Amino acid sequence: MPHYAEGKEFPRIYIISGAKTSWKPGRKGFRAMRMGINQNSRNLQSTTKDIAEEWIFANLPSGTRIAVESMGYRGPDLKLTPVIDYWIYNLNEKELKKLLKQRVKQGQPSVALKYFIKYPPTPKYYTKTISVRDVVNVSELHDSQYQYIVTSQRNKTIYEKDITRKNYPEHYRARQEFYSWLEERGELIKKFLPDSDTPGDELRIYKIRNDR
Numbered sequence: 001m002p003h004y005a006e007g008k009e010f011p012r013i014y015i016i017s018g019a020k021t022s023w024k025p026g027r028k029g030f031r032a033m034r035m036g037i038n039q040n041s042r043n044l045q046s047t048t049k050d051i052a053e054e055w056i057f058a059n060l061p062s063g064t065r066i067a068v069e070s071m072g073y074r075g076p077d078l079k080l081t082p083v084i085d086y087w088i089y090n091l092n093e094k095e096l097k098k099l100l101k102q103r104v105k106q107g108q109p110s111v112a113l114k115y116f117i118k119y120p121p122t123p124k125y126y127t128k129t130i131s132v133r134d135v136v137n138v139s140e141l142h143d144s145q146y147q148y149i150v151t152s153q154r155n156k157t158i159y160e161k162d163i164t165r166k167n168y169p170e171h172y173r174a175r176q177e178f179y180s181w182l183e184e185r186g187e188l189i190k191k192f193l194p195d196s197d198t199p200g201d202e203l204r205i206y207k208i209r210n211d212r
Contacts, residue, residue: 048199049200050200062123066146066150067130067146093120138178142185146208148205151204159179185208185209189207190204
C-alpha cells in the first residue's frame with residue numbers, strides 16, 4: 001500500500017456561476033487567481049522527498065537504522081506517526097510497554113501510545129535526523145551502527161561556503177569530517193534529482209560499511 005507525504009492538501013475549487021454579478025475582476029484579480037492555481041498545482045506535485053520516501057519504504061527492510069540529513073521539511077519523513085512523539089518511535093516493544101505503565105501510574109493513560117503498541121507502523125525504521133545546524137558526530141553514527149545515510153545536497157552546498165567556515169568553524173569541521181567519512185564508508189546506492197516535474201532537493205542514499 002503506498003505511503004503519502006504528510007501535510008499536503010488538495011486545492012480548493014471555486015465554482016463561479018454563470019449568473020450576472022456586479023464583480024468584474026481586473027488584472028490583479030486574474031493574476032491572483034492564476035497564482036493560486038499555480039501554487040495548488042505545485043502542492044500536488046511529488047517532490048524528491050516523496051519519491052525518496054517511497055523508495056525507502058519499498059526497498060529497505062523494517063528495523064533498518066537510517067540517519068537523515070535534513071533542512072527540516074526537506075528530509076524524508078520515515079516515521080509516519082505524527083501523533084506520537086518522535087523519540088518514542090525509536091523505543092522497542094519492551095520499552096514502550098514500560099513507558100505506558102509509567103504513564104498509567106501517573107494518571108496519564110495514552111490512547112495513541114496504546115494503539116502504537118498494538119498496531120506498530122510497518123515498516124518501522126530506527127532513525128536519526130541530522131539537522132543543518134547540528135555538529136555531526138561521526139563516531140556516534142558509527143557506534144550506533146546506522147546502516148544507511150540520506151544526504152541533502154543543499155546542506156552540502158551550505159557547508160562548502162567560506163562564510164559557513166568563517167562563522168561556524170566547529171560545525172564546518174564536523175560536517176567536512178562527516179562527508180569524508182561518507183565517501184570512505186558509504187556506497188551510493190540511489191540518487192533522486194529534481195526536475196521540472198519533480199521539484200525539491202537532490203537527495204542521495206548511502207549504504208554504510210560498519211566494519212572497523
